[in-house]
Amino acid sequence: MKEIFTGGTGGNGGNGGAPPAPAALAAKVRTLAPSMTRSMQRVAEAVAGDPAGCAALTVTGLAELTGTSEATVVRTARLLGYPGYRDLRLALAGLAAQQQSGRAPAVTADIAVDDPIADVVAKLAYDEQQTLADTAAGLDTAQLGAAVSALAAARRIDIYGVGASALVAQDLAQKLLRIGILAHAMGDPHLSVTNAVLLRSKDVAVAITHSGSTGDVIEPLRVAFEHGATTIAITGRPDGPVSQYADHVLTTSTARESELRPAAMSSRTSQLLVVDCLFVGVAQRTYETAAPALAASYEALAHRHSPRSR
Known part of the structure; x- marks a missing residue:
């Protein structure tokens, strides 16, 4: 019988393996956010929503922006796969550069009840493409x-x-x-x-x-x-x-x-x-x-x- 262990052996979460590439950061946030504390979620949502703005902030500045503590910011960075906040800032700067160059599209709005069917098709297609890209980027x-x-x-x-x-x-x-x-x-x-x-x-x-x-x-x-x-x-x-x-x-x-x-x-x-x-x-x-x-x-x-x- 095999020994039962706590936690999976995958390299996609926690501190194991190399830090995720900038393109995989948004995918990590979407995957892990539901299991985070509410304060950590605020940090994760902030860095995913405005990578350029957050990349310019110190750990103290991001803590103040999100109404959390410096320790929460560091814990969030580590949960996302980065050794510390400095590494997260570098990834945020890289993601911001990709978005500005058009290689990493911005997040689109949710589907609304009164959206025309053409908009529904466009939004669903974008979300499907992003889901596949995120999965590929995060797959160990x-x-x-x-x-x-x-x-x-x-x-x-x-x-x-x-x-x-x-x-x-x-x-x-x-x-x-x-x-x-x-x-x-x-x-x-x-x-x-x-x-x-x-x-x-x-x-x-x-x-x-x-x-x-x-x-x-x-x-x-x-x-x-x-x-x-x-x-x-x-x-x-x-x-x-x-x-x-x-x-x-x-x-x-x-x-x-x-x-x-x-x-x-x-x-x-x-x-x-x-x-x-x-x-x-x-x-x-x-x-x-x-x-x-x-x-x-x-x-x-x-x-x-x-x-x-x-």
């Missing part, structure tokens, strides 16, 4: 590579997700099945746990939960973890409870939630990007068997839809 490629290796060598793969995440779980399962890898998407919480009991060291369990705290997803992952399976969490909250039972944590980002665009919509976009990265990585590792399997599935579908087959 070392964790991704380790997850790919585990999936490629797995005897069996169980994938857990509920609600919108269940759709993503099904997508990953059907992709893997098409290249000859035994994978099952578990939508029933009871079935998930009873199947997790049977997993062993050569098996893999994948939990997909944007909040990182969905009990119906965490419980089967815990059972799989304790029975020796390799466990993977795809989550928007790398500091959430699900990471406690994950060998590998893949962090997703999400666009800003609004009244007309719930978190489930944007989180699914980032989850699907991670799923595609996993699938392509596994297909690369297993190319000799994956390529013929894909060709066979394409041929079977083509035959099914051929007029002659009707």
